[in-house]
Amino acid sequence: MTAKHSDGLGNEPPGIQAVLVEVMREVSHVAKGSRNEAQGWSFRGVDEVLNAVGPALRNHGVLCVPYLLEAGYASVEAGKNRTQLREATLRVAYRFYGPAGDCLEAVVPAEALDSGDKATAKAMSVALRTCLLQTFALPTDEPDPDQAIYERAAAPPAPSDGTIAKCRHIVAGLDGLRAEAWQGYKDEHPDYAKTETAALAALRHLEGLQSTQLDELLEG
Numbered sequence: 001m002t003a004k005h006s007d008g009l010g011n012e013p014p015g016i017q018a019v020l021v022e023v024m025r026e027v028s029h030v031a032k033g034s035r036n037e038a039q040g041w042s043f044r045g046v047d048e049v050l051n052a053v054g055p056a057l058r059n060h061g062v063l064c065v066p067y068l069l070e071a072g073y074a075s076v077e078a079g080k081n082r083t084q085l086r087e088a089t090l091r092v093a094y095r096f097y098g099p100a101g102d103c104l105e106a107v108v109p110a111e112a113l114d115s116g117d118k119a120t121a122k123a124m125s126v127a128l129r130t131c132l133l134q135t136f137a138l139p140t141d142e143p144d145p146d147q148a149i150y151e152r153a154a155a156p157p158a159p160s161d162g163t164i165a166k167c168r169h170i171v172a173g174l175d176g177l178r179a180e181a182w183q184g185y186k187d188e189h190p191d192y193a194k195t196e197t198a199a200l201a202a203l204r205h206l207e208g209l210q211s212t213q214l215d216e217l218l219e220g
Contacts, residue, residue, distance in 0.1 A: 016098030026056040061099040088119035159199035
């Protein structure tokens with residue numbers, strides 16, 4: 001049930017939707033106050049967004065409360081040095097409560113990487129920044145997604161019948177020791193027969209086994 005709070009004159013306070021519209025009228029843009037020194041570009045950090053939107057929320061008696069809905073974590077490698085990073089992927093709901101006690105909810109996804117224990121904190125900051133920018137329709141002056149075009153790479157070619165036939169022919173002539181070695185190769189390369197590149201690598205491995213086997217026979 002939504003609580004109603006009178007102003008003492010019998011007038012009920014406006015609902016949260018009307019209050020948020022007033023907040024939008026007060027905040028029309030957010031300046032880029034942060035800079036990425038490594039790559040040389042400016043951006044709006046969460047502090048810039050909060051400094052712009054926060055006073056208007058307080059002036060109109062709006063409380064913004066986060067609720068974590070989902071959280072997922074993974075380890076990833078980044079950069080030439082393959083640095084181990086922790087990735088946090090979150091889904092967060094933000095509820096805007098107004099003076100009348102009613103609320104509106106916005107749900108946003110966010111993700112972040114960190115080499116220590118700050119991935120969750122970073123992702124929460126990203127979520128809040130995204131929520132405020134989009135809820136209050138604040139321009140970002142960022143490149144439009146339609147400016148970039150990404151074409152999916154073609155699937156790697158399947159192995160040719162000739163390559164597979166050569167592999168099978170060699171396998172049929174392997175002795176027990178070489179057959180065991182071939183099984184070990186398959187265990188390490190389960191996709192050896194899915195692409196031409198992988199099949200050719202398997203064929204070279206089999207040819208090496210075959211050559212070793214022939215050398216031993218000749219020496220014997």
